Amino acid sequence: MNSKERRNYIEELLRKGDNPQKGHILAEELGVTRQVIVKDIAILRAEGKKIIATPEGYLIHKEEKSVVKKVIAVSHIAANIEEELKIIVKFGGVVEDVIVEHPLYGEIRGMIMAKTFYDIENFVKRINEYKAEPLLILTGGVHLHTIAAENNDIIQNIIEELKVKNYLVSD
Template structure:
């Protein structure tokens, strides 16, 4: 299989799967190194393919025309991350990303694609096992999330509960 065929295979694989695929797993399937896959993903992105790298692997989001999206501003301690994320997904919200505004680097974005309680628990477990600091540490707790949902009623329910818990930054 040449590089063009391999990239077509990767693109189709990501389009057909609803869950992320690790680069190492794709590499093993194709008999190449993970670095070859990283390079192929970079080329596909340069060609305009929307491929997201999440902590769980690569994915191509389905174009969900009926989904609504809201960017929300948060401020809280790192101890509240799990509760914040679970509050969003319990109503059916999807946490697409986390964004902070860094004084040196400007905007820093981490793709999350957290949809379920399992995803939240997995994210929290990785945060602990990697001994990593969440991005909000760099900004005193201030961060943004892009939240998508099937309708505005879900978004409104999420906002209401997040406000009650004091997590949202209000005007």
């Protein structure tokens, strides 16, 4: 399989699949190094493919016509990450990312793509396993999330509960 065929295969696999694909597993399956896969993904992105890298692996962004998205501003301490994310998911929202505004680097965005409590529990588990500092520590707890949902009612329910918990940054 040449490099173009390999990239076509990767793109099709991501388009058809619902689960993230880890780079090292793709590399093993295709008989190349992980670095070759990273390069292939970079080329596919440069061609305009909406591939995102999540902690669970690569996904291709699938356009959904009935999805409503909203960027929300929240603030809390690191210990409240799990509760905040679960509020969003319990109403049917998807936490796509976390965004902070860094004084030196500008906007820093990390992909989360949490759809279920299981996704959130794994995210928090990885924070602890890697002894990683979440991005919110760079901004004293203030951060943004892009949330997606099937309709505006779901978004409003999420916002209302985040307000009740005093997580939502208000004007």
